[in-house]
Amino acid sequence: MSMALSVEGLKVYYNTEKGAVRAVDDVSFDLARGESLAVVGESGSGKSTLGLSLIRALPKNATVVSGRVFIDGEETLSLSLQDFRRRYSWKVISMVFQGAMNSLNPVLKVGDQVAEPLIYSGSADKDEARRRAMDIIEMVGLPREFYHRYPHELSGGMRQRVAIAMSLVMNPKILILDEPTSALDVTIQAQIMNLVKDLMERLGLSVIFITHDLALASDIADRIMVMYGGQIMELGSIERVIGEAPKHPYTEKLLASIPRLRSEGIPEFIPGRPPDLSSPPPGCRFHPRCPYAFDKCKSEEPPLFNVGGGHLSKCWLHGE
Ligand SMILES: Nc1ncnc2c1ncn2[C@@H]1O[C@H](COP(=O)(O)OP(=O)(O)OP(=O)(O)O)[C@@H](O)[C@H]1O
Ligand code: SF4
Numbered sequence: 001m002s003m004a005l006s007v008e009g010l011k012v013y014y015n016t017e018k019g020a021v022r023a024v025d026d027v028s029f030d031l032a033r034g035e036s037l038a039v040v041g042e043s044g045s046g047k048s049t050l051g052l053s054l055i056r057a058l059p060k061n062a063t064v065v066s067g068r069v070f071i072d073g074e075e076t077l078s079l080s081l082q083d084f085r086r087r088y089s090w091k092v093i094s095m096v097f098q099g100a101m102n103s104l105n106p107v108l109k110v111g112d113q114v115a116e117p118l119i120y121s122g123s124a125d126k127d128e129a130r131r132r133a134m135d136i137i138e139m140v141g142l143p144r145e146f147y148h149r150y151p152h153e154l155s156g157g158m159r160q161r162v163a164i165a166m167s168l169v170m171n172p173k174i175l176i177l178d179e180p181t182s183a184l185d186v187t188i189q190a191q192i193m194n195l196v197k198d199l200m201e202r203l204g205l206s207v208i209f210i211t212h213d214l215a216l217a218s219d220i221a222d223r224i225m226v227m228y229g230g231q232i233m234e235l236g237s238i239e240r241v242i243g244e245a246p247k248h249p250y251t252e253k254l255l256a257s258i259p260r261l262r263s264e265g266i267p268e269f270i271p272g273r274p275p276d277l278s279s280p281p282p283g284c285r286f287h288p289r290c291p292y293a294f295d296k297c298k299s300e301e302p303p304l305f306n307v308g309g310g311h312l313s314k315c316w317l318h319g320e
């Protein structure tokens with residue numbers, strides 16, 4: 001059976017005055033049906049650009065330089081945008097955008113915003129769309145009457161539930177969540193995480209969960225993909241990458257930078273800064289910050305080595 005999603009050699013660059021910003025630079029991975037994949041990495045590593053390219057919602061100055069994206073086995077980047085929107089957007093694959101809870105339309109009832117894709121796509125008349133929107137509003141844990149509220153009448157957590165409801169109203173099979181909890185305090189964050197887990201199970205969703213938080217990633221995902229400078233550094237099951245030990249120096253540093261309640265150690269900062277993607281460093285992109293870097297790292301780009309059990313790591317330490 002085909003994968004829910006397969007990405008092959010995807011490159012997405014932004015055109016800027018400084019030249020091309022290589023936000024996603026040769027990314028390949030699969031998402032199995034019913035699987036949840038966490039995408040983690042520091043700010044600017046290309047996580048959102050990757051998500052936006054999968055649902056064909058990139059900003060105007062972005063170009064898909066190369067690559068293929070298969071959804072249910074069909075290549076979708078070669079479809080016209082119109083075709084993609086008609087057949088895939090919201091119906092098959094949808095996304096809760098980064099910051100969505102703060103970009104709801106302030107002058108529209110939240111229920112009308114949830115119902116909008118149904119009416120826009122012509123898949124329901126007004127009454128039907130309203131009923132369906134109320135069902136979804138209830139499914140995300142809010143009272144049906146919240147249909148008639150305006151965004152400013154809701155708390156942050158409630159607005160995030162509305163944003164999730166909007167993404168689900170057309171029954172998609174694949175859902176991308178981009179930092180769905182980052183602006184919320186810990187208690188509300190936990191509630192939203194529970195909601196997402198519950199929805200994944202009830203709806204059998206395949207999920208891409210974008211976060212900079214490794215703890216959240218390991219709480220929700222089957223597999224984890226670590227991005228740095230627009231590329232995949234490490235990809236493997238949560239058990240292998242977080243449970244046992246990461247294989248890539250960058251993941252190791254990311255893990256060490258998390259404060260731990262019960263450990264003696266002081267969290268370490270990763271020295272240096274993420275690369276400028278308009279002129280990324282040659283060789284391994286992480287080499288200027290890597291404590292293990294050696295000569296070859298500075299000139300030759302490592303491939304993704306298979307370190308066993310489908311666990312991949314892009315580092316010369318794994319041999320040649
Ligand atoms: N519209 C744009 N025009 C030019 N460059 C952009 C644009 N959007 C993003 N970038 C650049 O592309 C790179 C990847 O950005 P992206 O937003 O995908 O990262 P991210 O991993 O989602 O970061 P964050 O954790 O901050 O959300 C960054 O260098 C960013 O500055
Ligand atoms: S390839 Fe070299 S610089 Fe890159 S992560 Fe591995 S050891 Fe560090």
Ligand SMILES: [Mg+2]
Binds near residue numbers: 047048049098178
């Ligand atoms: Mg982002």
